[in-house]
Amino acid sequence: xxxxxxxxxxxxxxxxxxxxxxxxxxxxxxxxxxxAGQPRREEAxxxxxxxxxxxxxxxxxCADRTVRRFSTEEGRFQGQRHCPGGEGTFRGLAQVDGxxxxxxxxxxxxxxxxxxxxTSSDPLLELRVGPGVCRMRQDPAHPHVVATGGKENALKVxxxxxxxxxxxxxKNVRNDWLDLxxxxxxxDIQFLPESQKLVTCTGYxxxxxxDPASPQRRPVLEATYGEYPLxxxxxxxxxxxxxxGNTHGQLAEIDLxxxxxxGCLKGLAGSVRGLQCHPSKPLLASCGLxxxxxxxxxxxxxxxxxxxxxxxxxxxxxxxxxxxxxxELWASLEAAAKRKLPDxxxxxGAFQTRRRKKKRPGSTSP
Amino acid sequence: MEKAGGSRKKGLKRKRxxxxxxxxxxxxxxxxxxxxxxPKATAFPPGFSISEIKNKQRRxxxxxxxxxxxxxxxxxxxxxxxxxxxxxxxKAPPKPIPKTIDNQRVYDETTVDPxxxxxxxxxxxxxxxxxxxxxxxxxxxxxxxDRPHGRTVRLCEQLSTVIPNSHVxxxxxxxxxxxIPQCIxxxxxxxxxxxxxxxxxxxxxxxxxxxxxxxxFKMSSVRLRKEIKRKGKDPTEHVPEIILNNFxxxxxxxxGRMFASLFPHNPQFIGRQVATFHxxxxxxxxxxxxxxxxxxxxxxxxELGPRFTLKLRSLQKGTFDSKxxxxxxxxxxREMDTxxxxxxx
Numbered sequence: 001x002x003x004x005x006x007x008x009x010x011x012x013x014x015x016x017x018x019x020x021x022x023x024x025x026x027x028x029x030x031x032x033x034x035x036a037g038q039p040r041r042e043e044a045x046x047x048x049x050x051x052x053x054x055x056x057x058x059x060x061x062c063a064d065r066t067v068r069r070f071s072t073e074e075g076r077f078q079g080q081r082h083c084p085g086g087e088g089t090f091r092g093l094a095q096v097d098g099x100x101x102x103x104x105x106x107x108x109x110x111x112x113x114x115x116x117x118x119t120s121s122d123p124l125l126e127l128r129v130g131p132g133v134c135r136m137r138q139d140p141a142h143p144h145v146v147a148t149g150g151k152e153n154a155l156k157v158x159x160x161x162x163x164x165x166x167x168x169x170x171k172n173v174r175n176d177w178l179d180l181x182x183x184x185x186x187x188d189i190q191f192l193p194e195s196q197k198l199v200t201c202t203g204y205x206x207x208x209x210x211d212p213a214s215p216q217r218r219p220v221l222e223a224t225y226g227e228y229p230l231x232x233x234x235x236x237x238x239x240x241x242x243x244x245g246n247t248h249g250q251l252a253e254i255d256l257x258x259x260x261x262x263g264c265l266k267g268l269a270g271s272v273r274g275l276q277c278h279p280s281k282p283l284l285a286s287c288g289l290x291x292x293x294x295x296x297x298x299x300x301x302x303x304x305x306x307x308x309x310x311x312x313x314x315x316x317x318x319x320x321x322x323x324x325x326x327x328e329l330w331a332s333l334e335a336a337a338k339r340k341l342p343d344x345x346x347x348x349g350a351f352q353t354r355r356r357k358k359k360r361p362g363s364t365s366p
Numbered sequence: 367m368e369k370a371g372g373s374r375k376k377g378l379k380r381k382r383x384x385x386x387x388x389x390x391x392x393x394x395x396x397x398x399x400x401x402x403x404x405p406k407a408t409a410f411p412p413g414f415s416i417s418e419i420k421n422k423q424r425r426x427x428x429x430x431x432x433x434x435x436x437x438x439x440x441x442x443x444x445x446x447x448x449x450x451x452x453x454x455x456x457k458a459p460p461k462p463i464p465k466t467i468d469n470q471r472v473y474d475e476t477t478v479d480p481x482x483x484x485x486x487x488x489x490x491x492x493x494x495x496x497x498x499x500x501x502x503x504x505x506x507x508x509x510x511x512d513r514p515h516g517r518t519v520r521l522c523e524q525l526s527t528v529i530p531n532s533h534v535x536x537x538x539x540x541x542x543x544x545x546i547p548q549c550i551x552x553x554x555x556x557x558x559x560x561x562x563x564x565x566x567x568x569x570x571x572x573x574x575x576x577x578x579x580x581x582x583f584k585m586s587s588v589r590l591r592k593e594i595k596r597k598g599k600d601p602t603e604h605v606p607e608i609i610l611n612n613f614x615x616x617x618x619x620x621x622g623r624m625f626a627s628l629f630p631h632n633p634q635f636i637g638r639q640v641a642t643f644h645x646x647x648x649x650x651x652x653x654x655x656x657x658x659x660x661x662x663x664x665x666x667x668x669e670l671g672p673r674f675t676l677k678l679r680s681l682q683k684g685t686f687d688s689k690x691x692x693x694x695x696x697x698x699x700r701e702m703d704t705x706x707x708x709x710x711x
Binding site: 017019032038039203227231247249267269271289291309 | 475476484487683689692696702
């Protein structure tokens with residue numbers, strides 16, 4: 001029962017208490033999975049990514065510097081791996097060819113051999129990226145290419161199979177109109193598909209596009225939104241725009257061809273911590289410090305689709321959207337109002353599942 | 367059918383009433399009187415309302431007549447209902463409860479269930495856990511915005527008598543971000559900043575210190591001690607009891623815990639003073655009383671101390687940093703205040 005439940009979850013969210021939640025949007029239920037059976041703040045999830053083999057495994061980077069592997073087929077944690085070195089939490093996690101790439105806050109990027117043994121062997125490769133890293137992202141088209149950026153740490157693109165120097169190092173923009181240096185704070189990075197371009201969103205409410213293929217190391221396009229730091233970003237299915245979220249819970253869609261604001265999404269009350277768009281459908285899942293997972297529809301018409309209250313601080317949370325059985329399930333999102341029924345079942349010690357039914361809000365209707 | 371002039375209003379009405387049936391079925395205007403004809407049945411066109419009569423006096427008359435009739439009918443139904451209730455006696459159905467906005471409150475999905483384990487774990491390990499585990503005792507710093515006026519200064523002084531172990535300091539134009547590290551090094555646990563505008567206090571920033579959340583409130587209806595009628599003597603040095611009412615949602619819980627962590631945590635309290643934070647419809651009412659039990663069921667209370675009303679504007683994670691801090695909850699009027707029956711605390 002737990003296995004079937006695990007496979008049918010559409011959105012996976014990590015929380016600050018170490019619980020991985022799988023949310024089934026069709027049945028409006030959330031299932032909790034913990035490695036040790038009890039939530040622990042030391043295991044706060046700071047990075048999530050899909051593991052090897054399609055979308056059957058999830059890798060969770062925790063605050064105690066371990067990376068846990070969770071299998072969505074079986075619905076339980078399969079193993080963990082301690083990744084020491086450097087200070088701070090994980091800022092990026094990626095997997096390629098049986099190796100694991102981790103990057104921590106102090107700038108140590110390591111590539112580990114991904115074996116099932118728990119012993120931490122030495123890393124295969126170690127790079128120093130510079131202190132204050134806020135995000136490390138892997139290029140989905142070229143898995144050996146990663147990009148890092150952070151506070152006073154300019155965007156750098158590294159090829160892990162190549163040399164120890166970055167392939168592309170971004171240059172800061174010109175001094176502003178008062179001839180003062182513009183500070184750098186890259187909070188999130190995304191690779192644009194079908195080109196070598198990258199998009200970053202900064203803590204100084206700018207969205208910048210860089211093109212390593214052009215001779216210009218400065219950003220090709222810069223757009224600003226709002227007055228608060230942008231904390232999360234995701235690409236839309238069309239590939240022409242990004243959706244960014246800031247610390248006040250404002251979500252905006254910005255077109256990258258012109259740098260224009262296309263529209264905003266409302267509903268969030270707290271800082272946005274994770275955003276993820278569905279790969280093909282115009283749906284956006286967002287979670288933040290207000291402890292609510294929301295699914296918005298991005299176009300025709302723009303509005304809130306679902307709301308889910310896991311009641312957990314979803315602070316360092318990222319979402320992985322599943323799309324295997326997606327089509328028929330996402331298409332049939334019905335407005336079924338169900339009463340909240342907390343129902344606890346303890347299974348054999350390895351994990352703890354809890355089913356909850358949510359009530360669909362009536363106020364913001366699509 | 368014509369009466370002499372000088373009749374009373376009722377007489378006039380009767381005259382009009384008598385003449386009314388004589389009116390022809392005119393489309394809009396039923397105001398003209400034709401004298402001395404045989405009474406006919408009134409025939410207003412369907413969908414005709416009294417407000418369509420153009421003549422103000424006549425319209426007023428028709429309206430008052432209609433209103434009197436409504437009142438009579440209402441009284442009649444009330445009497446009938448009362449008689450039926452008396453007749454049924456014990457078997458009468460229970461009286462219907464009148465609807466109020468509090469009754470009709472939209473169910474909030476984030477209402478905390480007392481058995482919720484996740485929330486219990488979350489609260490056991492959040493920033494206030496050390497206070498609730500009795501590991502730290504509160505030490506409060508109260509200050510204001512720069513150059514406060516008399517009312518604000520007096521409010522600060524009175525607040526420091528209400529909150530034990532609190533110190534008032536004059537804000538000499540210092541930046542909060544500079545004050546906070548100094549407070550942390552001197553073991554303060556909370557910082558209260560009362561903001562003032564045009565000589566009246568209008569805002570409150572409550573920041574839990576080591577790295578705790580910062581809440582920003584709008585403060586209104588501030589009454590100092592001398593403005594409170596029938597007040598008791600000044601508060602004594604006893605540690606007050608605290609009452610937190612109606613903080614049901616998850617956000618409400620966080621705010622409630624923030625208020626609770628201002629006062630020393632001691633269930634064996636002495637003294638008869640009590641500070642109440644009562645939340646109703648997202649407004650938090652602060653009152654400070656002294657109570658005395660006159661008998662087992664009767665309590666007498668005296669209000670001492672200042673009173674004010676707070677409304678939460680934002681809750682920010684981390685200490686005060688309004689530009690770059692991450693907000694856990696921000697009040698957005700155009701999104702959150704669209705429904706009169708939805709509350710967040």
